Amino acid sequence: MHSPELLLRQKIHDCYSEIFEKELIDKIVKVGHFDTIKDGELLIDIGSDMTHIPLILDGVVKIIRKEKNGEEIVLYFLERGSTCAISFVNCINNKKSIFKGVVESTIEAVFLPVEYIDEWLANYKSWRHFIIDSYHFRLLEMVESIDGLAFMKMDERTLKFLTDKVKISNNTDLNITHQEIADDLNTSRVVITRILKQLHDENKIYSTRNKIRVLEYFE
DNA sequence: ACATTAAGTGATT
DNA sequence: AATCACTTAATGT
Numbered sequence: 001m002h003s004p005e006l007l008l009r010q011k012i013h014d015c016y017s018e019i020f021e022k023e024l025i026d027k028i029v030k031v032g033h034f035d036t037i038k039d040g041e042l043l044i045d046i047g048s049d050m051t052h053i054p055l056i057l058d059g060v061v062k063i064i065r066k067e068k069n070g071e072e073i074v075l076y077f078l079e080r081g082s083t084c085a086i087s088f089v090n091c092i093n094n095k096k097s098i099f100k101g102v103v104e105s106t107i108e109a110v111f112l113p114v115e116y117i118d119e120w121l122a123n124y125k126s127w128r129h130f131i132i133d134s135y136h137f138r139l140l141e142m143v144e145s146i147d148g149l150a151f152m153k154m155d156e157r158t159l160k161f162l163t164d165k166v167k168i169s170n171n172t173d174l175n176i177t178h179q180e181i182a183d184d185l186n187t188s189r190v191v192i193t194r195i196l197k198q199l200h201d202e203n204k205i206y207s208t209r210n211k212i213r214v215l216e217y218f219e
Numbered sequence: 220a221c222a223t224t225a226a227g228t229g230a231t232t
Numbered sequence: 233a234a235t236c237a238c239t240t241a242a243t244g245t
Contacts, residue, residue, distance in 0.1 A: 154233070177225065188234055193226060209225060209242055 015081045020126045032110035043101035050090040052111035059107030064100045076141040085134040158195045166214045174212045
C-alpha cells in the first residue's frame with residue numbers, strides 16, 4: 001500500500017533530490033498541494049493574484065506575454081524540475097502576474113503557498129540557489145527568444161521551434177497543426193505551410209495532417 | 220454522404 | 233513574408 005503522501009514524496013524526490021536537502025523536501029511535502037492540470041487549461045492569467053508557486057513534476061507549461069492589442073508572444077516553457085521564476089517576485093511583493101501560463105502537456109505540480117517561499121529564502125541555502133538559478137535560466141531563455149526574433153529567418157525559427165518541441169516532449173513525432181505553429185511564431189498559416197513543405201523536401205521533417213516527424217536534429 | 224477542419228497553391232502587395 | 237481567394241485532402245458524424 002502506498003499512501004498518496006508517500007507517492008508525492010517519491011515524485012518530489014525524483015525531481016528535486018539533487019537540489020533540495022531532505023529537510024526542505026519534507027517541508028514541501030507537508031505544506032504543498034499536489035495537483036494535476038490538463039492540456040490546454042490555464043494555469044495562470046495576466047492580472048491574477050499569485051497565491052501559490054508551482055514546482056513542476058511533469059508536463060510542460062507555455063509562458064506567454066500578451067500585448068495590449070491582444071497579440072500574444074510565447075516567451076518560454078516550464079518543464080519538469082523547474083518553476084516560474086518570475087512568479088517568485090510577484091509572490092513576495094504581492095504583485096499580480098504579468099504573464100499567462102497555459103498547460104501545453106498535462107502537468108503534475110506541487111503548489112507552494114506564498115507565505116513559505118519567503119521564509120525558506122532566508123532559511124534554506126538550497127532554496128536560495130534554486131531560485132537564483134531558476135531566474136538566471138529564464139533570463140537566458142528570454143535572450144535566446146529575443147535572438148530568435150531579431151536575427152533568425154522564419155524557416156530557421158520554424159525548425160528551431162520544432163526541434164525544441166522534440167526535446168521537450170522527448171518524441172520526434174509531434175501532433176501539431178500548421179495553424180498552431182503559426183500562432184506560436186506570430187506568423188500566418190500559409191507561411192508555415194510553405195516552410196514545412198520546403199523542410200519536407202529537404203528531408204528534415206516528414207509531415208502529414210496533424211503530424212510532424214522531425215528527422216534531423218542535433219542535441 | 221455530407222460537413223468541417225487542415226493543408227496546398229497562385230497571384231498580389 | 234503577409235494576405236487573399238480558392239482548391240484539395242483528411243476526418244468526424
